[in-house]
Amino acid sequence: MVPFAIMFTAPSVAVIGVVPKDGEAHIVVGTASYTDQGRAKVMACNAGLVRFYADAADGKLTGATMAGPGVEHSAHLIAWAIQSGWTATQTLALPFYHPTFEEGLKPALLAICHAVHAKPPPFRDDGFLPGT
Template sequence: MATLARASKVDVVIIGSGQAGVPLAVRLANSGRDGVLSARAFETGETAGLLKVIIDAADERVLGATFVGADAGELLHILVPLIQSGSSARAGVDAEFVHPTFAEGVQTLVMRLGPYALDDQTPPAPGNHHD
């Protein structure tokens, strides 16, 4: 179900369903020209790449993903359990990721989608605001 190809410092990983032929309405989180969205990528200068996650729009299950970039092979361990267990993308958003890692880039990418975006309108907890 997962494919990993390695060429020098660049990995190509394809997991689960691809975008073509999926007979469902999907949410597509795609880094596009932004490259790899993680602090580790910026620290190491390895920002070139692509992260794409395919999510079923009806039930929010993670269907598949494509990762291209440095250490992309390490990222498949994040999504394979979500795909195999039929978990919602919310499980990946709510998980705690170590910082700085390439893995947190997957979480950041999914959080760019409306249903998973952080709501900065949440009022501060009592005692945690400054007047």
């Protein structure tokens, strides 16, 4: 079972899986900001940050910290991905609709793909649709 906690605040906060200590060499980090995320900008709640943690060898997701709009809805999906043993690439292969808060997770997943030299799956856009 994956450790999983959500704080229903504004913005929401979630901690999922194992959060590594700073400098753990076997972990890579992918980060995404909600500052320029389209849906968040339209709703005037474009503050927040997501960090995904993954095994440096294969990009398998191990944990996440999330603070931002709608993370109470997407956090359980990330818990499923971690519990299922999915990599960042496998998680990116899922549909991310536009405009949703969930698409704001894609840059963090893409950063992990790049860090472990894994080719991201094909999808409709370049990984991030800015709100400008």
